[in-house]
Amino acid sequence: MRVDALGNGPSMYPLFVSLKDRVCLVVGGGAVGERKVRKLLEYGARVRLVAKDLTPWLQHAADGETLLYLGPDYAEDHMEGVDLVFAATSDEILNEHIAEHARNRRVWCNMASSPHLGTCVVPASLRRGPLTIAVATEGLSPAVARRVRQRLEEQFGPEWEPYLRFLGALRRHIQKQSRDSAINQELFRRLAGLPLTEWIRRGRFSEMIDAVSAVCQDLVPRDRVAWLWDKAWNTSC
Structure with missing residues (x-):
């Protein structure tokens, strides 16, 4: 059994919960x-x-x-x-x-x-649309948790929100085509490996759409990729 940093018993289990109407x-x-x-x-x-x-x-x-x-x-x-x-x-x-x-x-x-x-x-938390990053020190130093969060804010900028919405839309579109799950997972890994956040940060949208289309090939035509990106971008703005 893991104990917390103060030696007071089990350490805290990280968990995200919905508080809607709670x-x-x-x-x-x-x-x-x-x-x-x-x-x-x-x-x-x-x-x-x-x-x-x-x-x-x-x-x-x-x-x-x-x-x-x-x-x-x-x-x-x-x-x-x-x-x-x-x-x-x-x-x-x-x-x-x-x-x-x-x-x-x-x-x-x-x-x-x-x-x-x-x-x-x-925890001290950072939110970029659907991305939430939480930092906790089990109560030892909330100030340190805030400091770590501030560093993460520099690493994970606002481009992460449209990035995740775009990948989510691509994922849903591909999953609807009833392909083998293992093949889809490999495709999703390849998409996640593209430097999309860097291209978004630099405004290189056409290059990004071309790269995603090349990975998806006939599964998602380029015009559909572009449409999904525009929708993700407009939702995030």
């Missing part, structure tokens, strides 16, 4: 709480908020539907029907009580100030 509880309405709420709403969660003080943005965003303000004082029954809770107050004792209640109810809990006391962490 109920999330955030306790704490300061800058940290606001960041949590913003991100949760961005991913389609339904957020309940408990906080003594709210930032101006939280005051404005609390519409009673996607963001429901429950009042200033936390109580354990606020976790009823909750899928995920964030303890984001400046009161360490309160945060620990929230984490304990979450464990008792088998609710996932993120601890902003003491990540190792919770049951999940929010």
Whole structure:
């Protein structure tokens, strides 16, 4: 069994989950709480908020539907029907009580100030359309995780979004032709090996379309490749 970096038991299993229409509880309405709420709403969660003080943005965003303000004082029954809770107050004792209640109810809990006391962490993440890269240090140094993310931002630029949408469209088009799966996989590997991101970054679209057409041969005619690329590009812009 792997233990975490603090020696406190099993290390955390990396996992991406859908929060659409999931109920999330955030306790704490300061800058940290606001960041949590913003991100949760961005991913389609339904957020309940408990906080003594709210930032101006939280005051404005609390519409009673996607963001429901429950009042200033936390109580354990606020976790009823909750899928995920964030303890984001400046009161360490309160945060620990929230984490304990979450464990008792088998609710996932993120601890902003003491990540190792919770049951999940929010990594520093980079998103380029369908591409998401997450970096975590098991709570030892969120600052280092952010630093690594910043380096990745330089390596994985905005060209990765149309690139992935283009490859995805090609993949779906090829799979519809009911060919042997092993042959398709080899074709997909060859496409992934082309320097498409470099060509996109440099605006060498015609050269890119020619190269992809050469790999696909009769499976995807050049005019179809060009159409799929235009669609991927326009969707990403």
